[in-house]
Amino acid sequence: MNNLAREDFIKLDTLDLIKKVREEFALPKDVIYFDGNSLGPLPKNTIKSLELVIQREWGDGLIRSWNEENWINLPRNLGNQLAPLIGAKEGEVIVVDSTSINLFKVLSSALMLNKNRKVIVSEAANFPSDLYILEGVNNMFGESYERCLIDEGDDEIEKYIDSSTAVVVLSHINYKTGRITDLKKITTFAHEKGALVVWDISHSVGVLPMNLHDLGVDFAVGCTYKHLNGGPGAPGFLFVHSSLIEKVSQPLTGWLGHIKPFDFEVEYQPANDINKFICGTPPIIAYKAIESGLEIFKDLSIIEIREKSIKLSEMFIQLMQQECTEFGFTLFSPKNSEQRGSQISFLHENAYSIIQALISHGIIGDYREPNVMRFGISPLYMRFEDVWNAITCLREIMQTGEWQSEKFKNKNYVT
Ligand SMILES: Cc1ncc(COP(=O)(O)O)c(C=O)c1O
Numbered sequence: 001m002n003n004l005a006r007e008d009f010i011k012l013d014t015l016d017l018i019k020k021v022r023e024e025f026a027l028p029k030d031v032i033y034f035d036g037n038s039l040g041p042l043p044k045n046t047i048k049s050l051e052l053v054i055q056r057e058w059g060d061g062l063i064r065s066w067n068e069e070n071w072i073n074l075p076r077n078l079g080n081q082l083a084p085l086i087g088a089k090e091g092e093v094i095v096v097d098s099t100s101i102n103l104f105k106v107l108s109s110a111l112m113l114n115k116n117r118k119v120i121v122s123e124a125a126n127f128p129s130d131l132y133i134l135e136g137v138n139n140m141f142g143e144s145y146e147r148c149l150i151d152e153g154d155d156e157i158e159k160y161i162d163s164s165t166a167v168v169v170l171s172h173i174n175y176k177t178g179r180i181t182d183l184k185k186i187t188t189f190a191h192e193k194g195a196l197v198v199w200d201i202s203h204s205v206g207v208l209p210m211n212l213h214d215l216g217v218d219f220a221v222g223c224t225y226k227h228l229n230g231g232p233g234a235p236g237f238l239f240v241h242s243s244l245i246e247k248v249s250q251p252l253t254g255w256l257g258h259i260k261p262f263d264f265e266v267e268y269q270p271a272n273d274i275n276k277f278i279c280g281t282p283p284i285i286a287y288k289a290i291e292s293g294l295e296i297f298k299d300l301s302i303i304e305i306r307e308k309s310i311k312l313s314e315m316f317i318q319l320m321q322q323e324c325t326e327f328g329f330t331l332f333s334p335k336n337s338e339q340r341g342s343q344i345s346f347l348h349e350n351a352y353s354i355i356q357a358l359i360s361h362g363i364i365g366d367y368r369e370p371n372v373m374r375f376g377i378s379p380l381y382m383r384f385e386d387v388w389n390a391i392t393c394l395r396e397i398m399q400t401g402e403w404q405s406e407k408f409k410n411k412n413y414v415t
Contacts (some may be wrong), residue, residue, distance in 0.1 A: 004319055012311065012384040018304055022381040024296050025229075032386045034365040037203055037343050037376030040229030045292040053288040065284075074287040075278055079237060081294045082228070085302060086201065086220065087211035088239050094274045095290060096282065097252075099202055099223045099236035100129045103169070105250040105277060106219040106238055107137050110167040110196040111145075112249060117166035117195070123150035123157075127175045130200055134169060157181070158189050165195035172210075173203035173341030176368050178333040180208070180341050187215050202226060202236075207309055207342035207379065209302045212239055219244075227342065227378065228297075230290035238277055245274060254279035296380065308379035309342040315384060316344050316375065319391045327398040332372060342377045352415070356408035357397045363390045367415045 013019060026042045027033060033041055057065045066072050079093035086093070096102065107120070122134055131149075138145050150160050161168055168190045170181050183199060190197045198219040204210065206227030212220055220239040224230035240248060253268045255261050256278040260269075270276040314337060320329065332345040348354060351373045355365055365375045375390075397403050 006388050009384040009388040025381045030362045032363045032390050034375040036378030037226050043229055043292050046289045049288050049292045071284050075282050087213055089213050091274055092242050093239050094277050095235055095237045096278050099221050100133055102221040102236050102238040103133045106198055108251045109248045114166040114196055118144050119146050119148050119164045120167050121148045121160050121165050122169040125152045126171055161190055161193050167196045169198045171200040176372055178341045178343035178345055180339050184215050187217055203341055224290045229293035234286050234290050252279040305379045309377050310337045312377050313344055316387050323391050323395045344375045346373045347371050353408040354403045357403040361393050363393055
């Protein structure tokens with residue numbers, strides 16, 4: 001195979017069918033951004049829509065805007081806007097609370113539905129918040145409940161699921177490795193065993209095609225601040241299959257999940273639709289940012305986004321092999337693109353300092369313990385030339401030993 005050259009990357013940019021989408025983002029000129037899997041960048045429209053919601057809707061409209069601007073229905077309307085990205089039907093998704101809180105709600109719902117079973121299956125390599133929530137729910141439901149964790153690196157997930165399993169809680173894309181877990185296969189298997197499934201799709205929403213409704217997925221949760229570009233700390237979302245919505249209940253029975261919140265009744269009576277998963281008042285300013293993040297996807301095909309993500313990732317891995325083999329990086333993400341999400345991770349004993357050195361050049365990736373360098377691949381705004389420039393810079397940092405500078409050694413609180 002011929003060596004890759006800069007021209008190859010530039011050519012791919014000219015052929016890129018969705019390259020214009022980049023113009024929708026207010027990206028700083030001197031930055032190459034590989035962290036959209038953690039915090040997506042600012043859409044230009046968000047600046048305008050936040051100005052509007054603050055000045056006109058809140059400033060002038062005041063409390064009238066709950067009705068006149070339809071603020072009250074934003075959780076549900078944004079859920080419907082998001083639904084096509086994950087193959088959900090209208091009324092199956094709601095944007096609300098945080099991902100962790102949503103996991104608490106749907107996991108409790110699943111356990112209440114499958115009362116006779118006592119085992120919750122998840123994996124040791126799952127995102128820690130998911131494991132902690134699981135532990136909390138487990139403690140709350142009582143000692144008879146048991147947490148069963150799939151060993152790190154064990155691909156034979158099926159052997160952990162049997163007739164005692166109440167619910168299987170897994171991430172669709174692993175946050176550290178970028179590995180995809182086969183959602184269809186595991187959902188089908190869990191259902192055959194009578195277990196329910198909860199998928200954390202935080203890292204796959206917006207970059208991977210999904211068909212949650214048709215696959216019969218019971219519950220899913222996810223973040224809007226990653227590939228959906230909804231803003232720092234933006235509310236999460238949850239999906240409940242339409243076949244379960246009426247019969248399911250959830251433990252955070254706040255007033256806005258009531259069937260008639262403004263009747264101010266003494267007894268709680270849940271809404272008979274997805275609104276029963278709302279607890280308290282939605283943070284409208286944050287919702288407006290999610291709305292403009294989602295608008296970017298309106299005319300885009302998720303298949304096309306995935307194709308570009310795979311191409312960018314393949315070029316990234318190939319160029320790393322060509323330019324950086326002698327520096328001791330080990331690919332931590334799956335080699336096979338069908339098993340890899342929109343993220344490439346490498347292991348290196350000096351991962352933290354190397355990432356910091358890259359950041360000092362405006363090339364922003366991130367670090368995860370104990371030695372993982374993560375590069376998020378964001379097809380909406382990433383150029384092939386960015387991949388060339390980033391890896392060329394990485395090579396220089398390694399060759400010159402720049403990463404060894406003292407200033408790159410001190411770990412920040414947020415890595
Ligand atoms: C896979 C995954 N699940 C859950 C969370 C937790 O989300 P939140 O802090 O919004 O509750 C994150 C946060 O990054 C995540 O990556």
